[in-house]
Amino acid sequence: xxxxxxxxxxxxxxxxxxxxxxxxxxxxxxxxxxxxxxxxxxxxxxxxxxxxxxxxxxxxxxxxxxxxxxxxxxxxxxxxxxxxxxxxxxxxxxxxxxxxxxxxxxxxxxxxxxxxxxxxxxxxxxxxxxxxxxxxxxxxxxxxxxxxxxxxxxxxxxxxxxxxxxxxxxxxxxxxxxxxxxxxxxxxxxxxxxxxxxxxxxxxxxxxxxxxxxxxxxxxxxxxxxxxxxxxxxxxxxxxxxxxxxxxxxxxxxxxxxxxxxxxxxxxxxxxxxxxxxxxxxxxxxxxxxxxxxxxxxxxxxxxxxxxxxxxxxxxxxxxxxxxxxxxxxxxxxxxxxxxxxxxxxxxxxxxxxxxx
Ligand SMILES: Cc1cc2nc3c(=O)[nH]c(=O)nc-3n(C[C@H](O)[C@H](O)[C@H](O)COP(=O)(O)OP(=O)(O)OC[C@H]3O[C@@H](n4cnc5c(N)ncnc54)[C@H](O)[C@@H]3O)c2cc1C
Numbered sequence: 001x002x003x004x005x006x007x008x009x010x011x012x013x014x015x016x017x018x019x020x021x022x023x024x025x026x027x028x029x030x031x032x033x034x035x036x037x038x039x040x041x042x043x044x045x046x047x048x049x050x051x052x053x054x055x056x057x058x059x060x061x062x063x064x065x066x067x068x069x070x071x072x073x074x075x076x077x078x079x080x081x082x083x084x085x086x087x088x089x090x091x092x093x094x095x096x097x098x099x100x101x102x103x104x105x106x107x108x109x110x111x112x113x114x115x116x117x118x119x120x121x122x123x124x125x126x127x128x129x130x131x132x133x134x135x136x137x138x139x140x141x142x143x144x145x146x147x148x149x150x151x152x153x154x155x156x157x158x159x160x161x162x163x164x165x166x167x168x169x170x171x172x173x174x175x176x177x178x179x180x181x182x183x184x185x186x187x188x189x190x191x192x193x194x195x196x197x198x199x200x201x202x203x204x205x206x207x208x209x210x211x212x213x214x215x216x217x218x219x220x221x222x223x224x225x226x227x228x229x230x231x232x233x234x235x236x237x238x239x240x241x242x243x244x245x246x247x248x249x250x251x252x253x254x255x256x257x258x259x260x261x262x263x264x265x266x267x268x269x270x271x272x273x274x275x276x277x278x279x280x281x282x283x284x285x286x287x288x289x290x291x292x293x294x295x296x297x298x299x300x301x302x303x304x305x306x307x308x309x310x311x312x313x314x315x316x317x318x319x320x321x322x323x324x325x326x327x328x329x330x331x332x333x334x335x336x337x338x339x340x341x342x343x344x345x346x347x348x349x350x351x352x353x354x355x356x357x
Contacts, residue, residue, distance in 0.1 A: 001096035003027035004298060006070075007077050007087065009038040009061035010103035011284050012268035014356050015291035016298075017061075021068040027302065030071040032087075032095065035124035036062045041147075041284060042349045044126060045321040048134065048154035050161065054127050059356045077104075080241040082262040099264045099298060102251060106232035106270035106282060111142060113208030118227045120151075134158050136225040137166060140213065143229035144172025144201055145179060146283075149188055150320045151229060156197050157323030169198040169221055171213075176201060177330075180318070184328070184335040191322050191337065232270050232282040246273040255309035257294050263301065268294045277312055285316050288352075319345035 004027050006013045013031060020029065043057040065072035075089035087095045108121045118133045120126045133139055134155050141152040148170060156168045170176070176192065176199065177184040192199055200219055207214040213221045234249030243259055244252045250273040251259065257272070259265040269287035273280075280286055293310040300307050315332040319341055322328050327341030 001085075001098065002030045002071070003098045003302065004029045005087070005095060005097035005100045006031040007033075007100060007102045008104035008269075008271070009033035009035070009059075010105050010269045010271075011287035012291040012294050013101070013103040014038060014059060014061070014064070015288065016101075016295050017064045017068045017070060018356060019295055020070060021064070024069060028071075029069075030073060030095070030097075031061065031065050032073045032075050032077060032089070033061055034074070034076040034122060036060060036072075036074055037124055039123040039126050040349070040353060041123060041126075042345075042352065044120070044130070045150045045154040046346075046349075047127065048130050048151065049157045049321070049323060051325070056353070057127075059353065064356060077237060080238060080243065082241055082243055082259070082265050085264060097264075099266065099302060101266040101268070101294065101298060102237075102271050103267065103269045103287065104235055104237065104271045106250075107235060108228055109230050109233040111205065111208075111226060111228050111230075113205070113213075113226075114210065115208045115213070115223055116225045118225055120227070120229075130155075133225050133227055135164075138169070138211065138222040138224040139227065140169045140171060140221065140223040140225070141227045141229060142171050142205065143231070144170060144174060144176040144199075145229065145231065146177065146318065146320055148172065148227075148229035149176055149192070150322075151227060152197055153192065153195060153323040154321060155227075156195055160196070166222075167196045167198055169200065169223070171203060171205060171215065171221070172199070172201045173204050174202060180330050181333045181335060183333055184330045187328060187335045187337055188320075188322075191328065195323055235271055238271075246278065248273075255311075256297050256307040257290060257310055258297065258301070258307065266294060266298060266301075274310065274312075276309075280312055283318075285318070286312060289313070319348070321345060 037058040046052040062072040079088035203215045255276045268290040270282040297307045320328045329336045329341045
């Protein structure tokens, strides 16, 4: 049995590994993750466009564990027994713990229909999957949020650079980036049109047949592959456990990032919903921000002291890569567009990667 079992090599756990590397702890710590590498989604767009190599966008979690004195186990957890403090991996191996923390991210929902769909989560499947999507005859992205817009623009940029004639299409049930702000929405509409992307917003897929989609508004769209990016979907891992989940299947934690009925179970990032902040967006920014509180609370719990609350900031800076090394910055209701925005994004992403390499 280990003292601290970290499940998933997500953003918050990477931060914890880095802390332990800088300052050793007396606890026995093990990290179990489905892949040796953690691919950083902030650089998915740059990889798609051909600006970064696969090496540049991934962190070797096993190596980081070795440097931190943490045991790394490559396995996928398939069963959680919170009462008996036991997890089960794919091969049936059981892992006991005093305290467990989950940072296993989320999945992407799939769509009905017969057209090939590309799955880019869990993040280690991303490079291979995006290669096939970039080259397909008629690529269609479904979803007009930040991830959908960014992937559409980076695939389009790569296709323009590589002599592909047909453009990327985006289908979105709402105006693009409408959940960010009106300003961001109107700016991105201009950008995507200028880059040649075909947008069908406030519309949805009704039917798919071979190489063609029909939307609710009756449009017929050529489509050889679909990339659904319609928001985070909960992992099925917790579904059969006794842990409390929100209505969408995400692990419900308190503001201390701790499960109420099982105080030895913690969680952070996309896989959790914080009871006091259910609307918090599921993105890497908040997963990173939760890490200092998660680590402090793990230590406080193990030493029997009162825990602290995670208090999310109301506004956060977001930078979307829009192709050709240009970016769109959004902060609250503000939105700015330009080359400098991409350069800022590039330097933030590089800083994040260098911290963990
Ligand atoms: C195309 C795209 C672009 C995005 N761009 C941005 C961006 O620029 N900025 C931003 O803030 N957010 C972005 N996001 C959102 C971001 O990817 C997620 O919010 C973020 O990765 C969540 O981090 P996490 O730490 O919760 O989990 P993840 O980063 O998803 O990590 C989860 C880890 O757990 C492991 N794992 C999963 N299941 C198991 C299991 N059962 N057992 C063991 N290990 C497991 C995985 O291998 C992985 O290492 C983007 C998303 C997409 C799809």
